[in-house]
Amino acid sequence: MRIAQFTFNPFSENTYVIADDNGQAIIIDPGMTDAGEDSILFEYIAEQQMQPKLILNTHCHLDHILGNSAVAERYSIELWCHERELPVIERAASTSLMFGIPYRPSVMPARTIDEGETIVIGDIQLSTLFVPGHAPGHLAFVCAEERVVFSGDVLFQGSVGRVDLPGCNASDLVESIQQKMYKLPDDYVVYSGHGPETTIGAEKENNYFVRPDWSGL
Ligand SMILES: [Zn+2]
Ligand SMILES: [Zn+2]
Secondary structure, three states, rough: OOEEEEEEEOOOEEEEEEEEOOOEEEEEOOOOOHHHHHHHHHHHHHHOOOOOEEEEOOOHHHHHHHHHHHHHHHHEEEEEEOOOHHHHHHHHHHHHHHOOOOOOOEEEEEEEEOOOEEEEEOOOOOEEOOOOOOOOOEEEEEEOOOOEEEOOOOOOOEEOOOOOOOOOOOHHHHHHHHOHHHHHHOOOOEEEOOOOOOEHHHHHHHOOOOOOOOOOO
């Protein structure tokens, strides 16, 4: 599996394109905010001769959905996310006013996904973990074959997702990390919604926001 990471928009959000050997691709959290950022992504996909088949949102905060419509239109593909993110998408226009950044309305999901579902595109198989706390319907996407997890804004290198926004819940976030993320094998590479990649083992060891045995945030 090929994994490409792009960093877009004023929030420095990570957008991922993952593709199998035949170029069948999934775009996770397209965060492009204008035509310039769109063309960076589209040119890469064309150069690599990839065929995007699906958009996945780990969660639907503004910075993760700004490019949804551009990608959906360009490749005529669907967006899937968790049902509990629907109100988050609906709030995104007012959130953008609050942050003073231009809003690009997202397409709505063609279907919703639940924990335990396996998403199959070409040779890519992703399982889903329900990891609420930073957002009410936050999902992490796990590729066991590649030993990687796309963690969105749940877990970062040395940090965790903020819990001071509407729909956040600090104790849910702690539980999501301890009971879901930290149950993954230590060598799994974590591709986060912001910042550099890390591993489950490195975060268990070094992340002072949520320790494996700790109960508060
Ligand atoms: Zn977020
Ligand atoms: Zn984010």
